[in-house]
Amino acid sequence: MTDRLAPVLDRIDCDMDAALDRLLALLRIPSISTDPAYKAECDRAADWLVADLAAMGVNAEKRATDGHPMVVGHLRGRGPHLLFYGHYDVQPVDPLNLWHRDPFDPAIEDTPAGRVIRGRGAADDKGQLMTFVEACRAWIAVHGSLPVNITFLLEGEEESGSPSLVPFLRDNAAELTADLALICDTGMFDPQTPAITTMLRGLLGEEVTIHGPSKDLHSGMFGGAAMNPARVLARILADLHDDQGRVTVPGFYDGVPELSPELRAQWEGLDFDHAAFLGGVGLSEPAGEAGRSALEMIWSRPTCEINGMWSGYTGAGFKTVLPAQASAKVSFRLVGDQDPLAIRESFRAFVQERLPADCRAEFAPHGASRASVMATDHPAFEAARQALSDEWPRAAAFIGSGGSIPIAGYFKGMLGMESMLIGFGRDDDQIHSPNEKYDLESFHGGIRSWARILDAVSKDG
């Protein structure tokens, strides 16, 4: 049966230039979902994908939601029915001055570590989702059809909390339910070691604004006598961690499991290079809970982070203003059975308890998803692990991930469908940061990996 795979891999190798041109075209569309100013661009990215899928023979269409549209496509083949999920929206690009090129004028760049595709969305997630699309294109070009039944579901709100996803899954449950979901939004363990991500942290986002005086005041006229909400907010944010790096919100650690001895041994066997991981971003010491390894901190421990804060005058020079309000965006990464809604309530109470006279707090929610643990006993996991191991220098690993991909939880909870998370990103891809990139090796090897996985899981099915 390997003869059916070899020509697909050859076709992929020959078609790389055209595949790159297609990816660059998609990267040129600034589909920033969190900023309403880019609504039309999100729409344009969805149209581009519909056209690209349709050109391959997929029955694809753009589906309206209350937010950005979904792209849904179906292609009948033989064998098992798989749903493929990716997202076409991207993160904002600020601070723009730290980019060395226009984030939406992508290009192939030569770097000391190899050739990379530079631009916002190159890795997260346009480059990744196109690895799967290109693998399908090559299968169809060689064999006229796929060895599986495929449903594509490409979302445009992943970077802004996916507000339309749950209603869309609910309203289209029958159409979208498959035997297994494939999600391409994760990374390799290292450039030689492919990975299937089997543990994902959940995410709770909260925005809090502390209101004090009814307007900005002159700090000379009122300073000393009037409560400064920036001071109140700083104290609340400072209180969120104790001196051991533990989060102090009451009940926060309810439902947080310790690693099993087996998983701890497996992770220790990965020889994770803590120094290189932190050193690559200018750091040397793990900053989380005392007594935990960096790998535990990012894969299996919950966190609380300040993602943004602002108050008063932030421009050039100085302004002696006593600000009327101060705001912060705070997120919590969740593991095990932590309940995001209970933590939201506890966090809000934590803030309220710390408000002095004349201050009030206003809250805005930004998503709440539980952690996920995948069903690694599903036979497709072993088939995919073998397929990945065939493509890359080292054998594939089952790993955890610090990031949150709530979609896996929704697929399981709403559609009863297991998910398999496979992706080809690297730790230094600078996703969510300036100068995001995706290695050409990731893109090329990713396409080839999916071709192998389609072959492998169709033999199982």
Add this chain to the structure above:
Amino acid sequence: MTDRLAPVLDRIDCDMDAALDRLLALLRIPSISTDPAYKAECDRAADWLVADLAAMGVNAEKRATDGHPMVVGHLRGRGPHLLFYGHYDVQPVDPLNLWHRDPFDPAIEDTPAGRVIRGRGAADDKGQLMTFVEACRAWIAVHGSLPVNITFLLEGEEESGSPSLVPFLRDNAAELTADLALICDTGMFDPQTPAITTMLRGLLGEEVTIHGPSKDLHSGMFGGAAMNPARVLARILADLHDDQGRVTVPGFYDGVPELSPELRAQWEGLDFDHAAFLGGVGLSEPAGEAGRSALEMIWSRPTCEINGMWSGYTGAGFKTVLPAQASAKVSFRLVGDQDPLAIRESFRAFVQERLPADCRAEFAPHGASRASVMATDHPAFEAARQALSDEWPRAAAFIGSGGSIPIAGYFKGMLGMESMLIGFGRDDDQIHSPNEKYDLESFHGGIRSWARILDAVSKDG
């Protein structure tokens, strides 16, 4: 001798419409000194003032500095030599969405509390400086000359720390030294009670940036393991005050005097309405040091305020970034003999001591001026107090001020010249805030007050 004053006051009353037109023309020039984008506008404001003074017969000119220009003018008369100081630059206008009109399209508005001049700079300081200019214009129109010798010094960098002022005073000391300086940048005690401000707080401004990772990181990939500089900054800012509202920077209270029993009794006699002062801006409880009155907090106690802070993603929606840096603008109001340079060093050490591994702090200074106490035994103070008491419903008071006007300290230290601070602002003028205004009563009564003061001090001289 009162017959020489009466026609000047009449002339002022008749000329009010034209005086308002002149002020509105000056207010239309967006001379924001702290923002380099408005450099040409600062220049234009200086040109406008030179032309206006020249039209009155003043020998006026624009003098270049390394920053925005000075306007210097001389007009010979009889009697003592006074230097008048005001500033033509204004504060930034953000947040612009809280203004109910374009800040640089000023207008006369009817309000329940009377007619006001609305626009950036109406009170601070264009409206105030024009009260003096208009009083001189009226004297010259009626009598052909002034009863004093006048030197005008109008600065364009007061709102941005006056970087060019000290060199300019040093280079032009002989030309600028007079018998007494008049400074019009302060307020009345209340709308019925004029005031001469005899105690001014000093000001120390510091900007601190905490650097952590070498770039913005994804909070999923690195959250928990990488030090978040926003968390470090929040903890440092929270540490600046203890639970009693006292500033914790070591040595901060060195040189802070207690009020004399006499001054304490005089201030208690002013019947300051603490509830109205705070209630007017939506507050109810003095937020400073426990056991101090609000009047002490703003006139005679030192403070530490956060004037601005920012880190990470601050736009709409949510971005799960772990920021590379976090910044704050912090200012200290100083009293008595507090040494701003010693406090700067102590503050910087305070920050450095609180930095965890992998973080570093960067500092930028924003001005450092000592507190001032005026020479109220100079005979002009009593003459001016009487003149002010003649104009307004209640007798004039010697008061303190929470704000900082470092110029008085420079005049004393560099030119050996005492200063008399008289102004007509009100607590609700919203200087440095959206919707700044200056009451028509302040403007009109201010012009009349200066006419009376010129008369009174020239009889002394």
